[in-house]
Amino acid sequence: MSLLVVDRLTKSYREGKMAVNAVSFHLDKGECLGLVGESGCGKSTLARCLLHIETIDSGSIMLNGQPIEQLHERKLRPFRRHMQMVSQNPAAALNPKLKIKHSLLDAYEQFHHQLRLKHFTFTSKAAYIKQLLEAVELPASLADRYPHELSGGQRQRVTIARAISIEPEVIVLDEPTASLDVISQGAVLRLLTSLQTHLQLSYLFISHDLAAVHQMSQRILVMKEGRLVDQFDRDHVFHENRHLYTQELISIF
Numbered sequence: 001m002s003l004l005v006v007d008r009l010t011k012s013y014r015e016g017k018m019a020v021n022a023v024s025f026h027l028d029k030g031e032c033l034g035l036v037g038e039s040g041c042g043k044s045t046l047a048r049c050l051l052h053i054e055t056i057d058s059g060s061i062m063l064n065g066q067p068i069e070q071l072h073e074r075k076l077r078p079f080r081r082h083m084q085m086v087s088q089n090p091a092a093a094l095n096p097k098l099k100i101k102h103s104l105l106d107a108y109e110q111f112h113h114q115l116r117l118k119h120f121t122f123t124s125k126a127a128y129i130k131q132l133l134e135a136v137e138l139p140a141s142l143a144d145r146y147p148h149e150l151s152g153g154q155r156q157r158v159t160i161a162r163a164i165s166i167e168p169e170v171i172v173l174d175e176p177t178a179s180l181d182v183i184s185q186g187a188v189l190r191l192l193t194s195l196q197t198h199l200q201l202s203y204l205f206i207s208h209d210l211a212a213v214h215q216m217s218q219r220i221l222v223m224k225e226g227r228l229v230d231q232f233d234r235d236h237v238f239h240e241n242r243h244l245y246t247q248e249l250i251s252i253f
């Protein structure tokens with residue numbers, strides 16, 4: 001059974017203009033599914049709909065076989081811990097007034113009563129924070145700093161640490177390296193791949209960059225103007241049957 005099944009998900013902001021138009025796909029356990037498309041094609045809207053940050057117009061979202069698209073906060077809670085997001089702007093994702101250690105405890109404090117951690121252990125706040133920082137290859141000394149005292153790459157590692165802190169099954173990675181320089185981008189992608197293996201995570205990896213999507217993903221979805229126009233296994237990227245739009249993306253690959 002697939003972990004996440006999305007069926008004909010549709011979202012419009014304004015009458016007649018679909019940001020996401022009847023998008024269907026599934027994500028299997030342990031898989032990294034790539035979603036590529038140019039700016040404005042609806043990738044972030046799709047991500048926000050999956051996380052219930054946006055309401056949807058129609059369609060369904062099944063997580064572990066349960067439909068979640070209509071659930072309201074109380075009933076949604078048990079599912080929220082299974083799906084986390086890392087977004088493109090770590091500066092906006094972290095509260096500037098909180099020290100890193102407090103941001104890292106945020107998800108644990110919300111969900112601790114329903115957690116049974118397999119990889120991390122919570123013996124004390126300090127020990128837990130140390131494990132999380134280690135997992136994303138950051139020094140423990142960063143725990144007492146504020147977000148503005150970190151580099152962009154370090155901040156993104158903190159948001160990744162926060163996402164994995166409650167050991168979700170799915171992480172939606174929405175352009176996780178968009179704000180980073182090329183060297184940090186490579187390092188963060190390698191970290192994400194290593195965490196995926198160690199923590200048995202499933203990713204929906206969203207990017208406008210086909211090269212990054214190709215590096216990370218076993219299967220790739222291509223989105224254009226709100227619709228999925230192509231999907232294929234990683235090894236079939238150069239196949240002659242690729243959609244014209246995919247071929248365009250490949251030409252700038």
Ligand SMILES: Nc1ncnc2c1ncn2[C@@H]1O[C@H](COP(=O)(O)OP(=O)(O)OP(=O)(O)O)[C@@H](O)[C@H]1O
Pocket residue numbers: 013014019037038039040041042043044045046208
């Ligand atoms: N809050 C909003 N209100 C109205 N329209 C929106 C809103 N958010 C996005 N849109 C519109 O929906 C469409 C899809 O935007 P979205 O941000 O999902 O695309 P994207 O592929 O993630 O782009 P980018 O990579 O630049 O973030 C665009 O036409 C955008 O202008």
